[in-house]
Amino acid sequence: MSYVKFGPAGRPVDYNGNANMACSYIRSIGLDAYEYQATYGVKISEKSAIELKMDSDESNVLVSMHAPYYVNLSSNKDDVVERSIQRLVQAASASEWMGAYRTVFHPGFYTTYTPEEAMERCKNSITIIQEELEAQGVNDYNLAPETTGKKSQLGSLDEIIEICSSFDYVEPTVDFAHVHARNNGCIKGKDDYSRIFTKLEDELGLKTLHSHFTSIEYTDKGERKHHTLMEEDYGPPLEPLMEIVAENGWNITMICETPLRDRDALVMKGVYDEVLGSNI
Template identity: 60%
Template sequence: MKKRIKFGPAGNPIGFKGQTVNVCDYIRDIGLEAYEYQATYGVKIQKQSGLKLGENARSNNVRISMHGPYYINLAAQKDDVLERSIERLVQSAQAAEWIGAYRIVFHPGFYTKYTPLEALNRCKGAITELLEKLDTMGIKKFTFAPETTGKRSQLGNLDAIIDICQSFDHFSPTIDFAHLHARGRGCIKGADDYHRILTRLEEGLDGIGKGKEALHCHFTRIEYTDAGERKHHVMMEEEYGPPLEPLLQELVDCGWDATIICETPLLEQDALVMKDVYKKVLNG
């Protein structure tokens, strides 16, 4: 039996007007199966609300993830910036435990004055400190999911994300296909390009037992410049890539257990568009 792909919005759906703790009722009712809670401007959720949101997700069989704060740079030059970044990830892990998030998405950082290898090594040092702090605090139910990034100045190409996830327990990738497309200046044209990405990912993770476990993905149409990501676009704007159908075909054919979070401006509306394309792929 082929594994089924789950779809959901990045943040509260446009059509949802209630309290966030009940958002998964709405998500299930419209036919979606995933939800990414947004803590992009700081982890503000309190324990009681987090526990309620987690229960709401479980009762609706909605797979929940969490996007950590944007203000994270694990390759920062300044030690105080590094410390604040680590603290934000500690806060994220605590909140993720409350809500039962299966992934904590975050952007690893920027190269700044460092070479890509130097930035990666500085990031790894910060992660080591992060995991030591979480162990001391007794926080154990978390999986960090560093995301492939869309700007060429950012730490987070595919190989760097694989390297990080190979290096640490409690780490699994977030593959943002739009970011890879923008970072590569329009590099994803069709099935062969997706096959190359997914093969590289599987080969990189198989050796540590993370091969085809639940793959967390982001998708949107994207506009880019020579520097990378510029702007997200809606699914109907097909002049912007990357293409969706060949991605879904590759995920189905290769047996990936995937969750795809929609990051277009239309959120749940485009998540449903993605799901419709998926149904067509399944039906041949």
Template identity: 55%
Template sequence: MKQKVIFGPAGSPVDYKGAAYKAPKYISEEGLDSYEYQSPYGVRIGESSASTLKEESEKHDVLISMHAPYYINLCAKEESKLDKSIDHLIAAARAGEWMGAYRLVFHPGAYLNRKPEKAMEISRNTINRLFEELESEGIEEFTFAPETTGKRTQLGNIREVVELCASFDHFEPTIDFAHIHARGRGFLNKKEDYNCIFSTIENQLNIDILHCHFTTIEYGKGGEIKHHTLDENDYGPNIDDLLSNLIDNGWNANIICETPLRDIDSLKMKKKYEEMI
């Protein structure tokens, strides 16, 4: 990597008009270094397009991650929904292998009015089934990245995500700081508020590069409501606090911007970072 913290958009840049799998050239020319390819409503990219994405990303030195479908729930109550969740993750792993995605981001699921401990137990069983099917499919190059979730009814607080990643090989966390902020009803208000997040990760995981999501966010009693841009000052968290923590603690990180102005705000984050180092 060119620097310890790199930046890129969640999805194609705002003004980009081409095919998503050809976006790395545009992203690189903007001055960004990473790109999270989006498959929220099903994995629809074929091997040819995914291979082109890999070639383009390597040519333009853009680090690729992939967001798997939203429909995944590792702890669903119905067996059919667990089966479909496994199918979605297998499809993401297959496409991710084609495109050279270093992380496969997904939302772990929802408690569905059960105790978190029970939801975690079912999730671990589902992951074991997933690994068995991946082996039978011959898929080997994958790193799943469960994401911290933004609603209090969802599986995926920082402790749960780190626990899943500590329990399985081929698992690394996606730390969505906005989701943590919203889930905690405005938890991240100053630099020191990040300490418990980083200490939880450091105490249980050995990470070369921390995969992150960032946006300012609107929240309510139940957590996440809406993403906002960096310039909408009524909303947190503050990107300066995160960057300061990453710099002070020597973290390697890839920050994927999820604001409505994903590449534009990503460039603003990068500018702030370069002014701070």
């Protein structure tokens, strides 16, 4: 039986407590997923991470972690790559402490490389990360490279699929807004979403997906700014995605990345419930 979970990217807007107790709050408002944000570095202690895991287990909230945004595994500077590797090792270690089922990260930028060269550099970095995690005894992890929103970034849907097909314990994070933005507003309706799911299933054999969603503003260079779901001038469209999700039988976690992350996650869940109800 398929399941669909909804939750915020980071601390809920109206929550003032500790991050390690956020899951019980998230459950209390009707959501069941939480992406812990290590945006500026992995600063959570092992003790706090274990407390977060206990809270998530008691609340039945699925936890993921977003690794630091400074990660760039394809940089043309060796010291940047080395620091990025260590940040991801730290993130995966903390993910194990908190029971996070995915460690999400942005693969990097093309910089002075061709896309093929940047890809090779990124893959070499992931190999080193996995070797280091094994050496440290970190076994319960799943690295989740994310589709990126800027055309200067490594992370098209095809590139993410290539990365994931090259390693064990590496599965995709599909940010639908990023796919939309880096491809000049390519998602117009249900068929466009269907093509994404079909590609993932055909090329990776998936029926489980970690995903992000927001309304997004973009330019000819790609992603510019996240917007709330109420701002109707921005895409991609939400309802066609919920229709596909209700029909395709996948297990999907949908993390809301709008400025109103938990409030809009509830909006997303409400649209999904309406679509699901109409299909019964």
